[in-house]
Amino acid sequence: IIKEERYKMVHGIHIKIGDRIEWIAPDYYFFLQWFQQKDISADENGMRLGGFRKIQNDILQLWWYVKNNPEIAGLIIPKIKKMGITYLFAGAFLNEAINTRNNDFLMMSKDFETCKLTLFTFIEYGYNELPYVFRPFASTKNKTEISFKEPKDKKHKSESGKYLQNVMKATKTKVAAFDGAVPHRCWIDEFPKIWKASKVSVKE
16 A cells, blocks of 8 residues: 555546546645645544645646656746645645655745745645655754754664655745755745845846
């Protein structure tokens, strides 16, 4: 069962909706099946999961295409409010972080506090609520970083001795915030508001 679920997290699934066959993108499968959201009321099983919206699946199908096409540098999504896009990409980032190796996932918003209280908090809650079998050992876990890298302190090492060597990190809203590491994914939320809130030029 664990292997089957891992496969679906990486490859997605096909389902039938009426007379239509729909491919559920890998990140959306994870989002619907395992990514719990702190702002949703718990169901009868105590789970806080979102419901299916075709527009959300369409967006993560597009995101899958972008990630798997080396000729595309990134994706810009103009959106209306209350579409759940921030939660959607928090789930997508977490899914990739627990199913790949040797990657840095960095995120930025209109200001550092917003980044910590929204993007990172959503990811942190989703990680904490994962079943044990899907939750990688975190050598560092605080309000701005979750690291699956091997710790220097032997007292905080994984029992298995295995590490994904990934890190998810909230960064300050400033020029060159993504320098230093070699990020695998960079997420900039509230892009048009960055200059107004943090005086960082969009060109910079």
